[in-house]
Amino acid sequence: MPAPPAQLNPATPAGLSEVILRLLAKEPDQRYQSAEGLAYDLAQIQRLGRAPDQLGERDFPLRLVPPSRLVGRDAEIAVLPGA
Numbered sequence: 001m002p003a004p005p006a007q008l009n010p011a012t013p014a015g016l017s018e019v020i021l022r023l024l025a026k027e028p029d030q031r032y033q034s035a036e037g038l039a040y041d042l043a044q045i046q047r048l049g050r051a052p053d054q055l056g057e058r059d060f061p062l063r064l065v066p067p068s069r070l071v072g073r074d075a076e077i078a079v080l081p082g083a
Helices: 014-023 035-048 074-082
Strands: none
Touching: 014 035
């Protein structure tokens, strides 16, 4: 994970730093799923002067997306390379 932008540049607001880290998250499921969710969080930061208590509170994908990792499907995953 990269260093928080607020740590690299103290002039960066902490809330904006949190949003940037969420945008750069390694797992796609942990990133913003919609522009509306990102816009809402940025508006909250501007209104409150800090990050909301929970980022992504109004971030919903436009369509249902399967999880990026398959859990409990080891046997099925092992068959895939041979298919």
